[in-house]
Amino acid sequence: MTATKGKEQQTTVTPATPRKSFRRRFRGPIGGLILFLVLTGTWQWLTSAEIIHRVILPPPDDVAIAFFATFTEGFFYQHLWVTVQEVLIGFVVGVVLGFSLGALLGSSSLAREICYPYIVAFQGLPKIVLAPIFITAFGFGMMSKVMMAVVISFFPLLINTMSGLMTVDAQSVQLMRSLTASKRDIFWKLSVMHALPSIFAGVKVSLTLALVGAIVGEFVGARAGLGFLLASYSYQLQVDRVWAITMVLAMLGIILFLFIEWVDKKVVFWAKRGISDNVGLA
Amino acid sequence: MPQRPFIRSIVSGPTVRAWSSTQGLSPTAERSGMTTTIIRTDGIGKTYGTASGEVVALQGVTLEIEKGEITSLLGASGCGKTTFLNVLAGLVPQTTGQAEVGGKPPRPRREVGMMFQSSLLFPWRTAMENILLPAEVMGLPAAESRRRAEALLDLVGLSGWDEKYPWELSGGMQQRVALARVLLPDPDVLLLDEPFGALDEMTRESLDLELTRIASLTDKTVVLVTHSVYEAVMISDRVFVFTPRPGRLAGIVDIPFGRPRDLRTSGTPAFAEKVAEIRDLMAGTE
Numbered sequence: 001m002t003a004t005k006g007k008e009q010q011t012t013v014t015p016a017t018p019r020k021s022f023r024r025r026f027r028g029p030i031g032g033l034i035l036f037l038v039l040t041g042t043w044q045w046l047t048s049a050e051i052i053h054r055v056i057l058p059p060p061d062d063v064a065i066a067f068f069a070t071f072t073e074g075f076f077y078q079h080l081w082v083t084v085q086e087v088l089i090g091f092v093v094g095v096v097l098g099f100s101l102g103a104l105l106g107s108s109s110l111a112r113e114i115c116y117p118y119i120v121a122f123q124g125l126p127k128i129v130l131a132p133i134f135i136t137a138f139g140f141g142m143m144s145k146v147m148m149a150v151v152i153s154f155f156p157l158l159i160n161t162m163s164g165l166m167t168v169d170a171q172s173v174q175l176m177r178s179l180t181a182s183k184r185d186i187f188w189k190l191s192v193m194h195a196l197p198s199i200f201a202g203v204k205v206s207l208t209l210a211l212v213g214a215i216v217g218e219f220v221g222a223r224a225g226l227g228f229l230l231a232s233y234s235y236q237l238q239v240d241r242v243w244a245i246t247m248v249l250a251m252l253g254i255i256l257f258l259f260i261e262w263v264d265k266k267v268v269f270w271a272k273r274g275i276s277d278n279v280g281l282a
Numbered sequence: 283m284p285q286r287p288f289i290r291s292i293v294s295g296p297t298v299r300a301w302s303s304t305q306g307l308s309p310t311a312e313r314s315g316m317t318t319t320i321i322r323t324d325g326i327g328k329t330y331g332t333a334s335g336e337v338v339a340l341q342g343v344t345l346e347i348e349k350g351e352i353t354s355l356l357g358a359s360g361c362g363k364t365t366f367l368n369v370l371a372g373l374v375p376q377t378t379g380q381a382e383v384g385g386k387p388p389r390p391r392r393e394v395g396m397m398f399q400s401s402l403l404f405p406w407r408t409a410m411e412n413i414l415l416p417a418e419v420m421g422l423p424a425a426e427s428r429r430r431a432e433a434l435l436d437l438v439g440l441s442g443w444d445e446k447y448p449w450e451l452s453g454g455m456q457q458r459v460a461l462a463r464v465l466l467p468d469p470d471v472l473l474l475d476e477p478f479g480a481l482d483e484m485t486r487e488s489l490d491l492e493l494t495r496i497a498s499l500t501d502k503t504v505v506l507v508t509h510s511v512y513e514a515v516m517i518s519d520r521v522f523v524f525t526p527r528p529g530r531l532a533g534i535v536d537i538p539f540g541r542p543r544d545l546r547t548s549g550t551p552a553f554a555e556k557v558a559e560i561r562d563l564m565a566g567t568e
Contacts, residue, residue: 171398178371178396179467181419189419193406270405270447 058240066240067247076229083214083226084252086142090149091210095203098154102161102202106195107187112162119158127152128216135221145217145225152213153206160202164195197271200264207256215249226252320471320503321347321370325379328365338528339365342379345522345531349470352497352504354514354521356560362529363507364475370505371396371473383471392420395469397477401456403448403463409435410444413463420467427466434462437496454485461493465500472497474506478513490517491544498541511564515556516548523563533563 040060046052047059054062070076105112105119131148138144168191176186192199218227226245233241328340340362347353355363368374369381372389373396381388388394403412410431417427435441438458448456457477464472474493478486494517497504508514514521521535537556539547547553 171400172402172404174368174373175396175398175402176419177373178390178394179416179419180390180392185419189415190404193404196406270449 055237055239058243062240063243063247066238067244070241070244070248079224079226079229080248080252082142082224083218086145086149086214086217086225087207087210087252087256089142090146090214091153091207093146094150094153094206094210095157097150098157098202098206099161099199101154102158102199103165103187103192105158106162106165107191123155123159127155127213131216131220134217140221140223145214145222148217149210149213152216153210156205156209157199157202160198160205161195164198165191167198168194197268200260200268200271204257204260204264207260208253211249211253211256317348319346320349321345321381321383321505323366323370323379323381326366326369326376326381327378328362328369328374329377340369340376341528341530343529343531344379345534347503347505347520349503350501351519352494352506352517354506354508354518355524356508356511356514356521357524357529357564358526359509361524361526363524366524366529367396367473367475367505367507370394370471392467393469394471394473395464395467397460397464397472397474399476399479401448401453401460403456403459405448408445408447409440409451409459412448412459413466415463416467422467430468431462431466434465435459437465438462438492453481454489457481457489458492461489461496465496468500469502471503471505474504476507476509479508479510486513487516487545491542493517495542511557511560512548515553515560516543521560523560532566535560535563 043057043060047054047057058066105115127148130151131144134144134147134151138147172190172194173186176190181189214225215227215230218225219231222228226249230242230245230249233239233245322345324344326340326343327338330337330339343366355366357363365374369376370383370388371394372383372387372391384393403409404415407415413431413434414427416422417424417431432441432444435444438461440455440458440462443451443455448459451459460477477493478489481489490513493504496502504517506514506517515537518537521537523532523535524530525532535556539552
């Protein structure tokens with residue numbers, strides 16, 4: 001017995017992480033910085049040589065000043081807070097809705113057969129066209145933007161939850177059944193866990209789309225929010241401010257995305273490894 | 283739930299005998315003539331409806347297996363032996379015939395454990411959490427299950443590996459964890475569907491011997507599906523040989539080698555004779 005165990009231990013391979021050399025390690029960040037300098041330099045040159053007019057593309061230093069000025073103004077934070085609320089509420093509702101519908105469609109072939117034509121139709125629809133309808137229906141306040149965020153963001157999660165649940169292998173289900181598992185146990189302890197990597201991929205897309213939905217809603221008709229602020233600056237031809245708000249929105253998107261990515265790594269830590277599991281046995 | 287204590291006692295090593303859930307029926311007693319039939323089938327048949335018509339996977343399989351016996355279902359691929367095992371497990375309903383496992387019609391229950399060709403360990407669970415899965419699903423007492431799982435991990439030679447994830451284990455170790463998982467609820471019957479079939483030969487041999495050792499210690503009734511004549515003769519008390527398409531019982535071969543066995547058993551002339559006998563039986567069925 002001990003001998004066999006010793007043999008087994010030897011055959012277990014710990015994945016080696018080779019120490020990267022300094023050059024290999026930093027070539028990405030350094031290259032990125034060089035690219036940034038080249039792009040900003042070109043931008044500066046295009047505007048100062050008046051190849052592109054300042055009203056269309058203001059010089060980078062103007063944008064930088066406008067960007068920092070934006071953060072000193074109190075009303076900016078009110079608008080930011082409105083947009084953040086719309087995005088987060090829309091995202092959470094969209095995720096709950098998308099997961100529930102995806103779970104229903106993923107576990108029932110009857111539900112799938114009934115809903116499939118509607119899913120295809122809805123997938124083809126450019127959801128932005130719903131914005132004017134929602135403004136009319138839910139008004140100029142936050143509600144219509146939340147609805148836009150929900151409608152745009154729930155869909156990828158629905159699809160990913162559904163397809164994730166449908167790829168559970170029959171053998172694992174047999175195993176659960178042989179352990180006298182109830183349908184509920186099979187769903188929560190096997191199917192959902194198995195679908196989690198796919199679900200999280202959907203969540204990432206949903207979050208980005210929730211931001212899109214909220215901003216589109218604000219463009220079409222709003223009294224507050226970063227989309228509203230951006231549109232107002234645009235009408236006033238304060239182009240440096242438009243660019244500054246655009247950068248704020250980009251940052252907001254990146255922060256939200258990085259947060260989800262962090263949660264993803266914590267929750268679905270096995271995803272990449274899990275694929276290689278059982279390969280030797282298949 | 284049966285009215286028996288979940289665990290008789292927690293001990294590891296050679297005294298694991300105490301885990302046995304049988305009441306006074308040891309393998310020794312069986313050999314002296316006191317036997318109880320635990321699995322009984324009568325004319326089991328299974329027909330699958332496919333797009334191109336009906337396929338008869340299994341036809342008229344009648345057999346009896348005694349408590350504490352180690353048996354193999356041997357046959358070429360597609361001979362319905364896995365289907366038969368699934369019928370015994372209650373995972374697939376038979377089309378014709380009657381089956382009884384432990385005196386009841388087959389259905390998934392705690393007294394019957396099943397192991398598959400792939401370890402089917404969940405990658406989001408550690409070895410320990412995988413072993414404890416049956417306890418969670420069946421609602422067994424947590425603290426006792428945990429203690430039992432630790433003893434089982436030791437029994438399969440993996441103590442200290444409890445916090446490892448499946449991808450950190452070799453194929454053989456994964457199947458050892460799967461073996462501990464199937465043993466956790468202390469089933470009387472182990473239904474094994476080529477559990478070591480995908481492993482390399484050396485690992486498979488050592489796990490086969492390991493399996494017979496554990497089955498003897500804990501007095502399990504084992505039904506192993508295999509397509510390897512060698513493996514069947516190596517571990518079984520009796521071998522049920524199946525014919526291909528449709529699966530029928532071609533014959534039953536007694537393997538009177540006793541237990542425990544070791545790798546030397548396979549070098550004896552008697553072993554070679556048994557292998558030849560089974561090969562002849564299989565050749566006659568084609």
